[in-house]
Amino acid sequence: MLELEVGLSHYLVLSAALFIVGIMGVLIRKNTIVILMSIELMLNAVNITFVAFSRFLNNMDGQISVFFVMAVAAAEAAIGLAIAVAVFKRFHGINIRFFENLKG
Template sequence: MLSTDLFTQIGLGHYLVLSALLFCCGMAGVLLRRNAIVLLMSIELMLNAVNVSFVAFSRYLGQQEGQIMVFFVMTIAAAEAAVGLALAVSIFKRFREVNIRYFEHLKG
Protein backbone atom coordinates (compact mmCIF):
# COMPACT_ATOMS: atom_id res chain seq x y z
CA MET A 1 0.00 0.00 0.00
CA LEU A 2 2.65 2.49 1.06
CA SER A 3 4.46 3.09 -2.19
CA THR A 4 6.41 6.08 -3.45
CA ASP A 5 3.28 7.07 -5.38
CA LEU A 6 1.96 8.37 -2.10
CA PHE A 7 4.68 11.00 -2.09
CA THR A 8 4.98 11.81 -5.77
CA GLN A 9 1.36 11.74 -6.93
CA ILE A 10 -0.51 14.57 -5.26
CA GLY A 11 -4.24 14.01 -5.46
CA LEU A 12 -7.47 14.98 -3.80
CA GLY A 13 -6.75 12.68 -0.86
CA HIS A 14 -3.63 14.60 0.10
CA TYR A 15 -5.48 17.87 0.34
CA LEU A 16 -8.27 16.24 2.32
CA VAL A 17 -5.84 14.79 4.84
CA LEU A 18 -4.15 18.16 5.15
CA SER A 19 -7.53 19.74 5.77
CA ALA A 20 -8.37 17.09 8.39
CA LEU A 21 -5.09 17.75 10.19
CA LEU A 22 -5.72 21.49 10.27
CA PHE A 23 -9.24 20.89 11.51
CA CYS A 24 -7.99 18.70 14.34
CA CYS A 25 -5.44 21.34 15.32
CA GLY A 26 -8.26 23.86 15.56
CA MET A 27 -10.42 21.47 17.55
CA ALA A 28 -7.62 20.69 19.97
CA GLY A 29 -7.18 24.43 20.42
CA VAL A 30 -10.83 24.91 21.29
CA LEU A 31 -10.76 22.03 23.77
CA LEU A 32 -7.41 22.72 25.38
CA ARG A 33 -6.93 26.48 25.50
CA ARG A 34 -8.57 28.74 28.03
CA ASN A 35 -7.95 32.19 26.58
CA ALA A 36 -11.18 33.34 24.93
CA ILE A 37 -9.32 35.00 22.07
CA VAL A 38 -7.26 31.90 21.38
CA LEU A 39 -10.53 29.97 21.28
CA LEU A 40 -11.80 32.34 18.59
CA MET A 41 -8.57 31.86 16.68
CA SER A 42 -8.94 28.10 16.85
CA ILE A 43 -12.42 28.41 15.39
CA GLU A 44 -10.96 30.45 12.52
CA LEU A 45 -8.45 27.65 12.02
CA MET A 46 -11.21 25.06 11.72
CA LEU A 47 -13.10 27.21 9.23
CA ASN A 48 -9.93 27.52 7.18
CA ALA A 49 -9.45 23.77 7.19
CA VAL A 50 -12.93 23.42 5.74
CA ASN A 51 -12.07 26.00 3.11
CA VAL A 52 -9.08 23.96 2.00
CA SER A 53 -11.23 20.90 1.42
CA PHE A 54 -13.86 22.99 -0.42
CA VAL A 55 -11.28 24.36 -2.81
CA ALA A 56 -9.69 20.93 -3.29
CA PHE A 57 -13.06 19.40 -4.18
CA SER A 58 -13.83 22.30 -6.47
CA ARG A 59 -10.55 21.76 -8.28
CA TYR A 60 -10.71 17.99 -8.63
CA LEU A 61 -14.40 17.74 -9.47
CA GLY A 62 -14.20 20.66 -11.90
CA GLN A 63 -17.00 22.60 -10.27
CA GLN A 64 -16.97 26.23 -9.21
CA GLU A 65 -19.53 25.86 -6.43
CA GLY A 66 -16.87 24.92 -3.91
CA GLN A 67 -15.15 28.26 -4.38
CA ILE A 68 -18.46 30.11 -3.92
CA MET A 69 -18.91 28.29 -0.61
CA VAL A 70 -15.44 29.43 0.44
CA PHE A 71 -16.56 33.02 -0.11
CA PHE A 72 -19.54 32.49 2.13
CA VAL A 73 -17.46 30.77 4.80
CA MET A 74 -14.92 33.61 4.75
CA THR A 75 -17.60 36.26 5.13
CA ILE A 76 -19.23 34.44 8.01
CA ALA A 77 -15.85 33.85 9.65
CA ALA A 78 -15.08 37.56 9.43
CA ALA A 79 -18.48 38.41 10.91
CA GLU A 80 -17.98 35.88 13.68
CA ALA A 81 -14.56 37.29 14.49
CA ALA A 82 -15.94 40.82 14.66
CA VAL A 83 -18.70 39.90 17.11
CA GLY A 84 -16.43 37.59 19.07
CA LEU A 85 -13.80 40.27 19.50
CA ALA A 86 -16.40 42.83 20.53
CA LEU A 87 -17.61 40.38 23.18
CA ALA A 88 -14.04 39.74 24.29
CA VAL A 89 -13.44 43.47 24.64
CA SER A 90 -16.54 43.96 26.77
CA ILE A 91 -15.69 40.91 28.87
CA PHE A 92 -12.21 42.29 29.38
CA LYS A 93 -13.64 45.62 30.47
CA ARG A 94 -15.71 43.86 33.13
CA PHE A 95 -13.32 41.19 34.42
CA ARG A 96 -9.86 42.54 33.41
CA GLU A 97 -9.16 39.03 32.11
CA VAL A 98 -10.07 37.00 29.04
CA ASN A 99 -9.32 33.59 30.49
CA ILE A 100 -12.56 31.63 30.44
CA ARG A 101 -11.79 30.34 33.89
CA TYR A 102 -12.66 33.74 35.35
CA PHE A 103 -16.18 34.00 34.08
CA GLU A 104 -17.78 30.75 34.93
CA HIS A 105 -20.63 32.43 36.81
CA LEU A 106 -23.15 31.16 34.33
CA LYS A 107 -22.22 27.59 35.21
CA GLY A 108 -25.23 26.05 36.90
Protein backbone atom coordinates (compact mmCIF):
# COMPACT_ATOMS: atom_id res chain seq x y z
CA MET A 1 0.00 0.00 0.00
CA LEU A 2 2.80 2.39 0.81
CA GLU A 3 4.85 1.64 -2.25
CA LEU A 4 6.08 4.72 -4.03
CA GLU A 5 5.76 3.31 -7.52
CA VAL A 6 2.36 4.40 -8.80
CA GLY A 7 -0.12 1.64 -9.47
CA LEU A 8 -3.86 1.23 -9.66
CA SER A 9 -4.32 1.46 -5.89
CA HIS A 10 -2.83 4.97 -5.78
CA TYR A 11 -5.45 6.23 -8.19
CA LEU A 12 -8.19 4.44 -6.29
CA VAL A 13 -7.10 5.93 -2.97
CA LEU A 14 -6.99 9.44 -4.43
CA SER A 15 -10.39 8.90 -6.01
CA ALA A 16 -11.90 7.67 -2.74
CA ALA A 17 -10.45 10.62 -0.84
CA LEU A 18 -11.85 13.10 -3.37
CA PHE A 19 -15.21 11.38 -3.27
CA ILE A 20 -15.37 11.70 0.51
CA VAL A 21 -14.41 15.36 0.24
CA GLY A 22 -17.38 15.78 -2.08
CA ILE A 23 -19.70 14.00 0.37
CA MET A 24 -18.48 16.23 3.21
CA GLY A 25 -19.12 19.27 1.06
CA VAL A 26 -22.71 18.21 0.46
CA LEU A 27 -23.20 17.53 4.17
CA ILE A 28 -21.66 20.59 5.77
CA ARG A 29 -22.21 23.45 3.32
CA LYS A 30 -25.38 25.51 3.17
CA ASN A 31 -24.88 27.26 -0.14
CA THR A 32 -26.66 25.48 -2.99
CA ILE A 33 -24.02 26.32 -5.58
CA VAL A 34 -21.20 25.02 -3.39
CA ILE A 35 -23.24 21.84 -2.94
CA LEU A 36 -23.45 21.55 -6.72
CA MET A 37 -19.67 21.99 -6.85
CA SER A 38 -19.27 19.18 -4.31
CA ILE A 39 -21.39 16.93 -6.51
CA GLU A 40 -19.10 17.76 -9.43
CA LEU A 41 -16.16 16.77 -7.22
CA MET A 42 -17.75 13.39 -6.50
CA LEU A 43 -18.44 12.76 -10.18
CA ASN A 44 -14.84 13.63 -11.03
CA ALA A 45 -13.58 11.24 -8.37
CA VAL A 46 -15.64 8.49 -9.97
CA ASN A 47 -14.22 9.44 -13.37
CA ILE A 48 -10.69 8.97 -12.05
CA THR A 49 -11.64 5.45 -10.96
CA PHE A 50 -13.15 4.67 -14.35
CA VAL A 51 -10.12 5.87 -16.30
CA ALA A 52 -7.68 4.19 -13.92
CA PHE A 53 -9.43 0.82 -14.29
CA SER A 54 -9.65 1.37 -18.04
CA ARG A 55 -5.90 1.93 -18.18
CA PHE A 56 -4.84 -0.92 -15.92
CA LEU A 57 -7.24 -3.49 -17.32
CA ASN A 58 -6.55 -2.25 -20.87
CA ASN A 59 -10.23 -1.97 -21.63
CA MET A 60 -11.96 0.98 -23.29
CA ASP A 61 -15.31 0.60 -21.51
CA GLY A 62 -14.18 2.75 -18.61
CA GLN A 63 -13.49 5.71 -20.87
CA ILE A 64 -16.90 5.30 -22.53
CA SER A 65 -18.48 5.48 -19.08
CA VAL A 66 -16.57 8.69 -18.42
CA PHE A 67 -18.19 10.22 -21.49
CA PHE A 68 -21.64 9.39 -20.20
CA VAL A 69 -20.79 10.59 -16.70
CA MET A 70 -19.64 13.92 -18.16
CA ALA A 71 -22.84 14.29 -20.17
CA VAL A 72 -25.01 13.51 -17.16
CA ALA A 73 -22.93 15.85 -15.00
CA ALA A 74 -23.50 18.65 -17.49
CA ALA A 75 -27.23 17.95 -17.46
CA GLU A 76 -27.30 17.88 -13.67
CA ALA A 77 -25.36 21.14 -13.40
CA ALA A 78 -27.64 22.87 -15.89
CA ILE A 79 -30.82 21.85 -14.07
CA GLY A 80 -29.27 22.53 -10.67
CA LEU A 81 -28.25 26.04 -11.63
CA ALA A 82 -31.65 26.69 -13.20
CA ILE A 83 -33.32 25.66 -9.94
CA ALA A 84 -30.86 27.87 -8.05
CA VAL A 85 -31.88 30.82 -10.21
CA ALA A 86 -35.57 30.05 -9.65
CA VAL A 87 -35.06 29.81 -5.88
CA PHE A 88 -33.05 33.01 -5.89
CA LYS A 89 -35.84 34.86 -7.67
CA ARG A 90 -38.33 33.64 -5.08
CA PHE A 91 -36.34 34.06 -1.84
CA HIS A 92 -33.46 36.40 -2.81
CA GLY A 93 -30.89 33.94 -1.58
CA ILE A 94 -29.91 30.36 -2.34
CA ASN A 95 -29.38 28.87 1.07
CA ILE A 96 -30.23 25.17 1.01
CA ARG A 97 -32.94 25.65 3.65
CA PHE A 98 -35.11 27.50 1.14
CA PHE A 99 -35.70 24.13 -0.47
CA GLU A 100 -37.75 23.15 2.57
CA ASN A 101 -40.51 25.25 1.02
CA LEU A 102 -40.75 22.68 -1.75
CA LYS A 103 -42.59 20.37 0.67
CA GLY A 104 -46.14 19.86 -0.56
